Amino acid sequence: MDTRLTSRARILRAIRSVPRGKVSTYGAIAKAARLPRAARLVARVLHTSLGLPWHRIVGASGQIKLRGDQFIEQRLRLEAEGVTFRGSRVRMALHEFQLAKPRLPTPSS
DNA sequence: TCCGTGACGCGAT
DNA sequence: CATCGCGCCACGG
Numbered sequence: 001m002d003t004r005l006t007s008r009a010r011i012l013r014a015i016r017s018v019p020r021g022k023v024s025t026y027g028a029i030a031k032a033a034r035l036p037r038a039a040r041l042v043a044r045v046l047h048t049s050l051g052l053p054w055h056r057i058v059g060a061s062g063q064i065k066l067r068g069d070q071f072i073e074q075r076l077r078l079e080a081e082g083v084t085f086r087g088s089r090v091r092m093a094l095h096e097f098q099l100a101k102p103r104l105p106t107p108s109s
Numbered sequence: 110t111c112c113g114t115g116a117c118g119c120g121a122t
Numbered sequence: 123c124a125t126c127g128c129g130c131c132a133c134g135g
Contacts, residue, residue: 035131037118038131038132040132041132042116043115044115057116059118064116065117066116067116
């Protein structure tokens with residue numbers, strides 16, 4: 001079995017779960033995918049996959065991590081969804097999406 | 110197979 | 123608030 005695919009699949013699922021008008025962070029997505037230290041992996045997945053709500057993923061404190069045109073593009077897309085900023089960062093207190101906790105083997109099944 | 114490279118995160122300076 | 127350094131992880135040459 002290729003564990004890379006399952007990890008990637010969990011990351012993709014977490015990313016896709018972020019609704020319109022909400023945002024999440026690389027680290028939070030990683031945690032939700034049960035890969036708590038794989039924030040950079042999340043970034044790679046975002047960069048190498050198509051059809052994802054990529055603009056809804058920002059840095060830990062609401063910062064857009066892209067550069068140049070991409071930076072502008074992400075900001076415009078977020079604002080178009082109603083996401084507000086304070087300076088150059090998203091107001092996380094208002095828009096951060098609370099991701100579902102990763103599924104653990106339940107004690108009482 | 111080894112090594113450099115990121116759309117990262119966080120504490121320290 | 124701006125930078126730096128170090129830890130993390132999978133990928134590509």
